[in-house]
Every structure is written in C-alpha cells, then in structure tokens.
Amino acid sequence: MNRTTTAVQISSLKDFLVFMRSELKPKGKILTPFNVITGSVILLGAVLILYRFFMGLGSVVHSSSEYPWGIWIGFIVMVGVAFAGGAYVTAFIVYVLRGEKYHSIVRMAVLNGFLAYVFYAGAILLDLGRWWNIANPLIGNRFGVNSVLFLVAWHFLLYMLAQLVEISPAFAEWLGLKKARKFLASLTLGAVIAGVTLSTLHQSGLGALFLMAKWKIHPLWYTEFIPLLFFVSSIYAGLSVVIFIGTVSFRVFEKDRIDEEYRRSWDDIIIDLGNACAITMFVYFFLQILVLVHGKHWSLLNTGMGYWYLTELIGLLLIPGFLFSWGVKSGNPAPIRIAAVLTMIGVIINRVDYSIIAYKWYLPLSERYIPSWMEVVITLAIVFTMVWVFIWIVNRVPILKKPPQWAIEQEQEEESVERAVALGLQLGLTMADGGSSIDKEKK
Amino acid sequence: MGIDRRTFLKCLGTGVALAAPGCFSLPGKLEAAGVAANKEFMGVLVDTTRCVGCRSCELACAEAHNLPVPDVGDASAFEKVRDTSEKQWTLVNRYKTEKGEIFAKKQCMHCNQPGCVAACPVKAMEKREEGPVTWDTNCMGCRYCMVSCPFDIPKFEHHSAAPKLQKCNLCWERLQKGEKPACVEACPAEALTFGARRNLIEEANRRIYKNSGEYASHIYGEHEAGGTGYLYLSSVPFEQIGFRTDLGTTAYPEYTKGFLYSVPVILLLWPAFLSGVSAITKRKDKVRSEEGGKR
Numbered sequence: 156m157n158r159t160t161t162a163v164q165i166s167s168l169k170d171f172l173v174f175m176r177s178e179l180k181p182k183g184k185i186l187t188p189f190n191v192i193t194g195s196v197i198l199l200g201a202v203l204i205l206y207r208f209f210m211g212l213g214s215v216v217h218s219s220s221e222y223p224w225g226i227w228i229g230f231i232v233m234v235g236v237a238f239a240g241g242a243y244v245t246a247f248i249v250y251v252l253r254g255e256k257y258h259s260i261v262r263m264a265v266l267n268g269f270l271a272y273v274f275y276a277g278a279i280l281l282d283l284g285r286w287w288n289i290a291n292p293l294i295g296n297r298f299g300v301n302s303v304l305f306l307v308a309w310h311f312l313l314y315m316l317a318q319l320v321e322i323s324p325a326f327a328e329w330l331g332l333k334k335a336r337k338f339l340a341s342l343t344l345g346a347v348i349a350g351v352t353l354s355t356l357h358q359s360g361l362g363a364l365f366l367m368a369k370w371k372i373h374p375l376w377y378t379e380f381i382p383l384l385f386f387v388s389s390i391y392a393g394l395s396v397v398i399f400i401g402t403v404s405f406r407v408f409e410k411d412r413i414d415e416e417y418r419r420s421w422d423d424i425i426i427d428l429g430n431a432c433a434i435t436m437f438v439y440f441f442l443q444i445l446v447l448v449h450g451k452h453w454s455l456l457n458t459g460m461g462y463w464y465l466t467e468l469i470g471l472l473l474i475p476g477f478l479f480s481w482g483v484k485s486g487n488p489a490p491i492r493i494a495a496v497l498t499m500i501g502v503i504i505n506r507v508d509y510s511i512i513a514y515k516w517y518l519p520l521s522e523r524y525i526p527s528w529m530e531v532v533i534t535l536a537i538v539f540t541m542v543w544v545f546i547w548i549v550n551r552v553p554i555l556k557k558p559p560q561w562a563i564e565q566e567q568e569e570e571s572v573e574r575a576v577a578l579g580l581q582l583g584l585t586m587a588d589g590g591s592s593i594d595k596e597k598k
Numbered sequence: 599m600g601i602d603r604r605t606f607l608k609c610l611g612t613g614v615a616l617a618a619p620g621c622f623s624l625p626g627k628l629e630a631a632g633v634a635a636n637k638e639f640m641g642v643l644v645d646t647t648r649c650v651g652c653r654s655c656e657l658a659c660a661e662a663h664n665l666p667v668p669d670v671g672d673a674s675a676f677e678k679v680r681d682t683s684e685k686q687w688t689l690v691n692r693y694k695t696e697k698g699e700i701f702a703k704k705q706c707m708h709c710n711q712p713g714c715v716a717a718c719p720v721k722a723m724e725k726r727e728e729g730p731v732t733w734d735t736n737c738m739g740c741r742y743c744m745v746s747c748p749f750d751i752p753k754f755e756h757h758s759a760a761p762k763l764q765k766c767n768l769c770w771e772r773l774q775k776g777e778k779p780a781c782v783e784a785c786p787a788e789a790l791t792f793g794a795r796r797n798l799i800e801e802a803n804r805r806i807y808k809n810s811g812e813y814a815s816h817i818y819g820e821h822e823a824g825g826t827g828y829l830y831l832s833s834v835p836f837e838q839i840g841f842r843t844d845l846g847t848t849a850y851p852e853y854t855k856g857f858l859y860s861v862p863v864i865l866l867l868w869p870a871f872l873s874g875v876s877a878i879t880k881r882k883d884k885v886r887s888e889e890g891g892k893r
Contacts (some may be wrong), residue, residue: 164757211757211759213757213758218741220683220744220750220753223741247744247872251872251879283738284738284741284754284755284761285737285738286738286739287740288720288736289738292720292738296720297736299720299721302719303717303857304606304719305719305720306858336887341787344876350711351872352868352869352872360857366857367746367850368746370842370844429729505861518840574884
C-alpha cells in the first residue's frame, strides 16, 4: 500500500509492462456505494451513447429546430469550460506571478481542467450530428476563419495540448522518467503563457457564440459584452471549483495520496482563493449593472424572467460574493466553501440561461426544450467518468502529494543554474557600465 | 525625401512577408459583401398581394429537390401557421389581417451577408456568387448556423444517423444551368419574380408608387438584417403576416466582428504582457532569495 514513487525504475519495456500491470489494479475497495451508483450510470450511459450513434441524435435528444443546442452544449460544454477555468487562473498565479504558496494546488487544478476539456470535447463529438467531420476545421476541409466557432475549436485543441504539457511532468514523475521530466518541465512556463492567452479567447469565445442569436436571447442576458462577461465569470467559476474539488479531495483521498504539508496549507489557500473570487465577482456584478443601465431594461426586471435574472444576479452572485468576503475577513473557510457551491450553481444557471432558459424565452412552455431522461443520463455518465479518471490518476500520480525526491532535486538544480546564469549576466552588465551601479549601491 | 527603387522593393518585400502569415491569423474579410466578383446577387420578389395560396411552389420545390410531396389540395394545412422543415424547404401560410386573408410564402431569405455563413466553422454554408446560400456535406452538424440565423431557417435531420442540414438553396443547381428557381417557374399568379436583386428593388418600388394605397410602403428584405435576396411586398404592415420587424438593418456577421478583430490583438499582446510579468516576478524572486541568503 505504501508505495513510494521514487522506487520506480523503468529501464526496459518489460519493466514498464510489469509496472503498468500493478498500477492498473484498482487501489482500495471496489464495491463502495459511490462506485456502484456511478458505475451503473456510466454503463447505462455507454449503452445510450451507442444507441445515439446508430439511431441519430433525435432518438436520444429532445432538441428541436427551435432549440438547436440542448444540455450537451448548454450544460456540459458551456459549464464544463467555465469550471475548467481554475486551471488557467491557478497556473497564471503559480507560474507567471510565482505565487509559490499555491504550488500545492496547481496540479490538481490543471488536471481537473485538462480532464474537463478532454471529456467535454468528447461531449461535443456526441452532439455533432455529423461527428465524423469533426476534424474538418482543423485539417482545412475548409477553414471557416470568419466563424467564432472555428476559433473556439482551434483554441480548444491548442489549450488542451498546453494543459497536457503543463501536467506532463507529474506523469513523468509517476513513471520515473527523469530525462523526460526535465525536458517537459522546461516547457511549463511557455505552455502556461500560451494557455492563459488561449483561455482568455476560448472563455470569451464561448460567449461570443451567442452574439448572433440577437433576438433569441432575452434582452436582460443579451449584450454585446457577453464575451467579457463569460471571461470574467470563468475566473471565479474556476476558482470556486478549485475550492470545491480541493475541499472534497483533501477529505476523501487516503492519507498516503496526500502530502500532509499540502493538506495543512489548504485552509490558508482557500482564504486567498475566496478573496480572488470575491474581487472578480464584484467586478462582474459591476459590469452587469453597467450593462443593465446601458441597456435601459429596468422595466423588464418586473417580469417573470426579470425575477429569474435577479435570482441569478443577487442570490447566486452578490450573496456568495459577500459570503466570500466575510470568510476572508474573519479568516474562516466555512462560509467560503458554502459560497463556492452557491457560485457554482450560479454559473451553471448563467450558462444554461444563454442556450436554453433565456433562449427563446417567449415560447409557450409546451414548445420549450426540456432534456430527455437519456440526455440527462449520458450527461451524468460523462461527468462521473471524468470523476473516475480524476480519482484513478490522483491515486497514482503525484498530484496532491509532493513530487519524488529526485524531481525536487532536479528542480533545485535547474534553479541554481538559472541563478548562476543570471548572476553572470549581472556581473557582465556591472562591468560594462564601469562599476557605477556598484558605487551607487554603496552610497 | 525621395525613396529609391531598391528601398521601395525592400519595404514591399518585408511588408508582404509580414502580411502573408498575418492574413492567415487575422479573421478574413467578410466575403459575402453585396456583390461578389462583379456578379449581382439574384433574388426573388414575392408580391403577397398577388399570391392566391395555391401552393404550387411547395409542390415544385418538393419535386425539384426530391423531398416528400406535400398534399397541396388539403386546405386544412392553412389552419395554423406552419414552419419550414427538413422535409419542406418552402411553404405558404395564411394570415388573417385587417385587409382580409393574405398568403405569404416562407423559405430561406438568402441574406446578402448571412449569419449562418459567418457562423459555419467549415464553410459548409456558403454564399454563392449567384446569390444562393447553399449547404455542403463537409458540415460537422454543430448547428451553430441554426443559432445564428435571424430567420430560423436551417433545419436539421435530427432523426438520421447521417443527418443533413436542409434549407432552400434558391435552386442553385438550376441557376447554374440558366434556369429559374422551380417555385418561381411554377407560380401561376406571377406573385414570384426572379431577377437581379437591384432590379427587383426597382420593380418593387415601381409597384408601390404606381398603386399607392395598395401596398405598405416598405420592401421587406431591402435592409432587414443587412439586406436579403428574397424581397417581399405586402398590403398590410409586415408584422401582420408573420414577419419579424425588429431585426434591424445590421448584417448579422457584424455582431461578431468586434470579437473576431480582438482575437489577433489578444494573441499578440497577451503573451508579451505575460512574459513581461513573468520576467519581473522572476527577478523579484531572485532578489528575495539573494537577500535571504545574505541574512
């Protein structure tokens, strides 16, 4: 049980196969209630997915010509991508701003983001009517460069690769590949910078998809600033998810999967994350108010949809925002955890509003889109599969525990080399300017 | 200050070399401007004051495109307002208005700058030089065109394992042979006129002027959503015969233009900015660790 990653030494294919066989075995009990319930949903989902591919989208999905996009796009993709935002925000804090304090959570956040993208890309494949053409925008079976979706597709793919690079050192550590780890780790900063850029465009791009659905989306939701709103909300959505997953992970995983130091620093980190959430949520709230004032839609607030809008804006944005700040002020992680869950619900509702609830809000209920039970089962199956893979990886790869000793040494070595180079550079510069800077320092 | 030929060529060469990859990364110019390659867009003028509701156009369309043949003798079809479908690209609806019953044909409007074309990530939707907006089989079935169409026209075969996107293509295959669209040819009441869009607008204006009072003085489609290939005349305000009059005159691709133009800017500026921030924090880190070392 108490396996140490440092012990792994793979020198031949045979070693690798032996190692993989031992790793593929389940760790811990199989027949837990969680596994049984999620497992049966996944099985049922798999059957329904096959059914969908043979019988067509309409056999499983309730979409109609009025509602081209159901919950697979409106929930899985739209919400999933927003929830994956924690990856680029955390990577930005740790690798660009060098917030070393948060190093312990960056792998968890990036792994979650990466898996989210992989599985939600999978959901797109399900939703595409002509899925066998999915590579067309990438291979140039005509580049639709005027299309927002074209850009979203490219950024989706590129960001997925960037995330793979960001998380890859952890896998190299797991497999004991020292040289590969050194190389992959050297790519991290570049991947993070590319990733933050792509995420900015990708998150806002998902919002930009709705810009041409002008009269179809309720005026309280439709604004030319949808892309900006989507981007800002992805920051606090992603961080709330990191708070949620971190809180759950540090409780449910067995002791030897988690570094004790990491676990102890968690309550401290949660408070900083809560602070970042509160700030971005107030920025978002301010933006929404600006949009509302600008659009002069006051009268619409006193309608059914108006109440729904206020529920979202006040109940699931402003209130969790205040809860976050309360938790930060009092140094208490409890309200922050509650706020994170409320915020996640708020973001789910917000994204689903754009493609389903506020989309053609004027239709009578009988013509509205309501997902079929099969759509819901497949959606749950996708989410559960992602959770399974997440657990499988955390149980093996150093995500929540410290990297093996050799990897830490490698890192320090790298840093000292960098420092030596920088020092040499500085020395050269000092000599070049005739030592005047040294004089200044003396004064 | 003069510029010699060599300098000029050098500048030109550098410019072209820089612009070439730029063209690829920048969003392309919106290709569906009013006129492409000096050809005028063709369109159809629908005069709803002439339409008798015989549904010959529905029949002709179904025959021309191998779609299920509708029972045009069945008058009960008029009882409620119908929508086009993946099996029926055009149809006639009956509206009760202040001037009695009016029939109006419905189909793809063939916008000058279509939202669906701008939406398509693989250019399966295309605005042809002749004017039609057509669909091609390299489509992924993402249905973003359906979300982006101001007239809600593209229809998807949800119940097929190899679904197609179905909508009126202005009989593009017939146009290429120099023939008129099937519905126009079939119309016995001369309610449909096929021609170059500009001529159709002239003709429509002529009818409005000549028969003052008979027509509402508006040509639907002249400016709606940036202008459409199908143009309509009516004796009553258009909202009475099922038309959206709140679409505005902006071409739909314009709504995403701002975002698309911001993409190359962010792609260039963001990495530069982030690298700068990273360099600063790296230096700070170093200074801190050195200071720590001294103590």
